[in-house]
Amino acid sequence: xxxxxxxxxxxxxxxxxxxxxxxxxxxxxxxxxxxxxxxxxxxxxxxxxxxxxxxxxxxxxxxxxxxxxxxxxxxxxxxxxxxxxxxxxxxxxxxxxxxxxxxxxxxxxxxxxxxxxxxxxxxxxxxxxxxxxxxxxxxxxxxxxxxxxxxxxxxxxxxxxxxxxxxxxxxxxxxxxxxxxxxxxxxxxxxxxxxxxxxxxxxxxxxxxxxxxxxxxxxxxxxxxxxxxxxxxxxxxx
Numbered sequence: 001x002x003x004x005x006x007x008x009x010x011x012x013x014x015x016x017x018x019x020x021x022x023x024x025x026x027x028x029x030x031x032x033x034x035x036x037x038x039x040x041x042x043x044x045x046x047x048x049x050x051x052x053x054x055x056x057x058x059x060x061x062x063x064x065x066x067x068x069x070x071x072x073x074x075x076x077x078x079x080x081x082x083x084x085x086x087x088x089x090x091x092x093x094x095x096x097x098x099x100x101x102x103x104x105x106x107x108x109x110x111x112x113x114x115x116x117x118x119x120x121x122x123x124x125x126x127x128x129x130x131x132x133x134x135x136x137x138x139x140x141x142x143x144x145x146x147x148x149x150x151x152x153x154x155x156x157x158x159x160x161x162x163x164x165x166x167x168x169x170x171x172x173x174x175x176x177x178x179x180x181x182x183x184x185x186x187x188x189x190x191x192x193x194x195x196x197x198x199x200x201x202x203x204x205x206x207x208x209x210x211x212x213x214x215x216x217x218x219x220x221x222x223x224x225x226x227x228x229x230x231x232x233x234x235x236x237x238x
Contacts, residue, residue, distance in 0.1 A: 099237040100129035100143050106231035112220035113137060119233055138212040139235065147235045149179065150202040151215045154230040155222045160185050162218040163199040169211045179205055196224060
């Protein structure tokens with residue numbers, strides 16, 4: 001006799017999901033780096049602002065509360081005033097040059113010769129390893145070498161005016177030798193009776209010890225003497 005299958009017995013059922021859920025992906029590394037760099041930049045900016053603030057505060061404190069004064073070792077430069085004739089500094093503040101140099105100027109204490117111009121010693125002029133002889137109005141060389149010699153005069157002229165630098169030397173029997181010269185002629189049909197003008201001379205010459213230099217003009221009464229620095233004479237070794 002056949003047995004019927006027991007339909008009431010439970011049967012095993014297997015269900016297969018056709019769309020499985022994938023695991024979550026890790027965060028991208030690029031985003032983390034960008035956020036880290038942004039944080040570093042912000043921190044660097046804050047630290048920089050703080051350092052700048054400290055520096056500015058220190059500077060303000062320094063200027064608002066200067067250090068206690070100490071005993072000065074020399075006279076302050078603010079007390080050294082320019083002289084009226086030539087704006088020369090006092091001897092205490094001068095720096096001695098390494099080569100001979102001279103710079104002479106006109107002055108109210110100067111008496112010109114008829115043609116040879118004199119130069120002031122008040123205040124003390126620039127003279128280093130060169131000598132000015134007031135009696136004959138000469139600038140005397142003390143060391144042999146090549147010198148740049150110069151002279152500038154301010155004058156009024158009616159007809160003709162000449163300006164020259166001459167030298168007296170033992171090599172030529174102590175005769176006056178012209179080194180430089182300029183001439184100024186007034187305009188023939190000028191409507192102005194007098195004309196103010198300037199003359200400048202400058203050149204390089206080989207000079208020996210005891211050579212004497214002079215500034216010579218055609219007529220010293222034509223020299224205008226408003227300011228000392230308008231008439232100058234000097235030399236320096238090159």
